[in-house]
Amino acid sequence: xxxxxxxxxxxxxxxxxxxxxxxxxxxxxxxxxxxxxxxxxxxxxxxxxxxxxxxxxxxxxxxxxxxxxxxxxxxxxxxxxxxxxxxxxxxxxxxxxxxxxxxxxxxxxxxxxxxxxxxxxxxxxxxxxxxxxxxxxxxxxxxxxxxxxxxxxxxxxxxxxxxxxxxxxxxxx
Amino acid sequence: xxxxxxxxxxxxxxxxxxxxxxxxxxxxxxxxxxxxxxxxxxxxxxxxxxxxxxxxxxxxxxxxxxxxxxxxxxxxxxxxxxxxxxxxxxxxxxxxxxxxxxxxxxxxxxxxxxxxxxxxxx
Numbered sequence: 498x499x500x501x502x503x504x505x506x507x508x509x510x511x512x513x514x515x516x517x518x519x520x521x522x523x524x525x526x527x528x529x530x531x532x533x534x535x536x537x538x539x540x541x542x543x544x545x546x547x548x549x550x551x552x553x554x555x556x557x558x559x560x561x562x563x564x565x566x567x568x569x570x571x572x573x574x575x576x577x578x579x580x581x582x583x584x585x586x587x588x589x590x591x592x593x594x595x596x597x598x599x600x601x602x603x604x605x606x607x608x609x610x611x612x613x614x615x616x617x618x619x620x621x622x623x624x625x626x627x628x629x630x631x632x633x634x635x636x637x638x639x640x641x642x643x644x645x646x647x648x649x650x651x652x653x654x655x656x657x658x659x660x661x662x663x664x665x666x667x668x669x670x
Numbered sequence: 671x672x673x674x675x676x677x678x679x680x681x682x683x684x685x686x687x688x689x690x691x692x693x694x695x696x697x698x699x700x701x702x703x704x705x706x707x708x709x710x711x712x713x714x715x716x717x718x719x720x721x722x723x724x725x726x727x728x729x730x731x732x733x734x735x736x737x738x739x740x741x742x743x744x745x746x747x748x749x750x751x752x753x754x755x756x757x758x759x760x761x762x763x764x765x766x767x768x769x770x771x772x773x774x775x776x777x778x779x780x781x782x783x784x785x786x787x788x789x790x791x792x
Contacts, residue, residue: 536750600722626726627733633751635709635723 536649539631546598546606546620557619563592563669564643567617568634570601571609576638579656580613586662587616591669596620599629599637642668695735702731702744705758715758 541554558564567583569576587594596617598606603622610620623629632641633652642651642665651668653661703717708724716724716731727748734744748756760766 625729626722627730630726630730630751635752 536633538643538647538649541628541631543597543621543623543628546596546603546622552619552621557595557621558643558647560593561645563645565592565594565665566597566632566641566643567594568597568599568623568629568632568637568639570599570637571605572601573599573637575656577613579638579640579658580616582657582659582662583616584614586665587618589666589669592665593618597623597628597632599623600626644668698741699728699731699735702735702741703728705745706731706748707756707758709752709756 538554538558542551543554543557544551565583565586569580583594586592594617596619598620600623621628629635629637629639632639632649634641636654638656640653640657640661641649642653644650651665700717704715706716706727708714708716708719708721708727710721710723711719714724716727731744734747739747745757754760754765760769762770
């Protein structure tokens with residue numbers, strides 16, 4: 498009877514370990530950020546790309562419209578891939594695109610915009626990446642959709658694709 | 671001459687106190703950075719990482735310390751931005767009950783078994 502009980506405990510313990518390790522194997526061990534959490538936009542002060550002036554976040558997002566904040570850099574290859582889609586989005590009247598130039602060389606960034614077009618109504622400089630941290634970004638490219646209540650309602654990690662563009666269009670409709 | 675001496679003493683005292691506060695800030699900064707996970711690295715803390723993400727976090731932590739934020743407030747700030755995962759030290763909450771209480775439970779069960787065995791031997 499005692500042996501049976503010990504065996505039962507061992508079996509339960511091993512099953513428990515098996516389940517834990519099996520779950521661990523199926524879970525990716527790299528960080529997967531939450532992309533659907535609703536958050537307020539951070540308050541910050543940033544330098545404009547085309548002038549030496551600094552601007553407050555409440556001035557940037559003052560219009561009663563949807564905004565997209567796109568974090569990009571000239572050295573980022575996936576940013577080039579998503580750029581035509583941002584150009585496509587910029588034609589939409591009910592949304593404004595704000596670019597956050599992340600840890601970039603100014604001349605290279607300017608050349609990037611001159612070569613591929615400027616989809617942004619305003620570009621801000623994030624020289625040291627700290628502005629990206631305020632948004633909760635961890636890399637580049639990253640795109641945030643902000644609604645009329647000034648809440649970040651969607652976060653797209655990595656380059657956007659046509660499916661995401663269609664999703665954004667559906668939300669802002 | 672006396673005024674000069676007083677001035678020198680005052681200067682030395684203020685310089686030393688500034689150095690001491692810098693040292694305290696550096697220690698605090700390192701403690702915090704060692705407890706923050708580098709989200710784009712494999713099992714590294716921000717302190718150990720040289721990635722762009724880590725260097726941005728280092729700057730932010732430095733800035734927050736200079737703004738006068740306490741260690742817990744800085745963790746809270748980062749939790750709000752990146753979630754609980756960013757901090758190595760997990761909080762006791764609904765999702766982490768098992769994590770915190772299971773070792774305690776196993777310890778108690780183990781202790782009870784040993785206690786029972788010892789009692790039986792007597």
